[in-house]
Amino acid sequence: MRRNGIIYTMYNMSAPTGHVFIATSLDGFIARRDGDIEWLVSFPGTQGVDHGYDAFIADIDGLITGRGTYEKVLTMEPWYYNRPVVVLSRQLAGTEPPERLRGKVVFRDETPEEAMAHVAAEGWRRVYVDGGQVIQAFLRAGLIEDMVVTQVPILLGDGLPLFGRTDSDIRLTHQETRSFASGLVQSRFTVDR
Ligand SMILES: NC(=O)c1ccc[n+]([C@@H]2O[C@H](COP(=O)([O-])OP(=O)(O)OC[C@H]3O[C@@H](n4cnc5c(N)ncnc54)[C@H](OP(=O)(O)O)[C@@H]3O)[C@@H](O)[C@H]2O)c1
Numbered sequence: 001m002r003r004n005g006i007i008y009t010m011y012n013m014s015a016p017t018g019h020v021f022i023a024t025s026l027d028g029f030i031a032r033r034d035g036d037i038e039w040l041v042s043f044p045g046t047q048g049v050d051h052g053y054d055a056f057i058a059d060i061d062g063l064i065t066g067r068g069t070y071e072k073v074l075t076m077e078p079w080y081y082n083r084p085v086v087v088l089s090r091q092l093a094g095t096e097p098p099e100r101l102r103g104k105v106v107f108r109d110e111t112p113e114e115a116m117a118h119v120a121a122e123g124w125r126r127v128y129v130d131g132g133q134v135i136q137a138f139l140r141a142g143l144i145e146d147m148v149v150t151q152v153p154i155l156l157g158d159g160l161p162l163f164g165r166t167d168s169d170i171r172l173t174h175q176e177t178r179s180f181a182s183g184l185v186q187s188r189f190t191v192d193r
Pocket of ligand 1: 089160
């Protein structure tokens with residue numbers, strides 16, 4: 001962070017901010033162990049309902065996500081995102097995305113700090129950080145400013161967790177909560193500095 005701080009000052013740039021917008025089961029999973037999210041996308045009463053995604057993405061310059069999330073979104077047609085996407089991956093770095101995603105997706109093997117400095121140099125200011133492991137890494141690096149977490153009233157019992165190990169406590173301030181007729185409960189938290 002400190003080294004990046006010096007770089008941002010040198011180039012008269014402000015550090016970009018990281019923002020999370022994600023849904024979890026009530027027991028804290030973002031997907032089943034095999035990556036399945038059908039329980040989420042077909043949850044009764046959620047189709048056609050505005051859960052705030054459009055308003056959230058309107059203010060976002062691009063996404064930094066993990067290979068796991070990229071590989072899931074890749075199975076959806078048409079391509080889901082209308083913002084540039086950086087996929088963090090040791091396996092995919094150095095390779096090209098499929099033809100239809102050229103100019104939309106890049107693969108990089110970078111730490112959260114390096115990834116944020118790289119997109120800052122490309123003019124990004126507000127970054128949508130997505131993917132369970134990547135969000136955890138950005139939280140540990142202190143690079144998340146706020147999180148909108150939508151809880152789906154279902155217990156999966158097992159799966160890929162949103163949260164994981166932290167080096168120390170991360171305190172959050174609750175900003176707002178709203179609920180939907182479907183039973184989804186959405187809260188926004190800012191990360192304390
Ligand atoms: N419920 C929701 O709203 C929601 C939202 C987003 C995603 N999802 C689901 O979540 C699943 C994917 O989540 P995930 O937990 O597997 O994580 P992920 O963060 O999407 O992907 C993890 C992978 O990213 C790569 N990576 C590169 N740099 C990293 C770094 N600094 N820190 C961590 N990972 C890094 C690693 O791949 P390499 O081995 O290539 O290095 C790692 O295995 C998918 O099934 C997706 O559909 C659900």
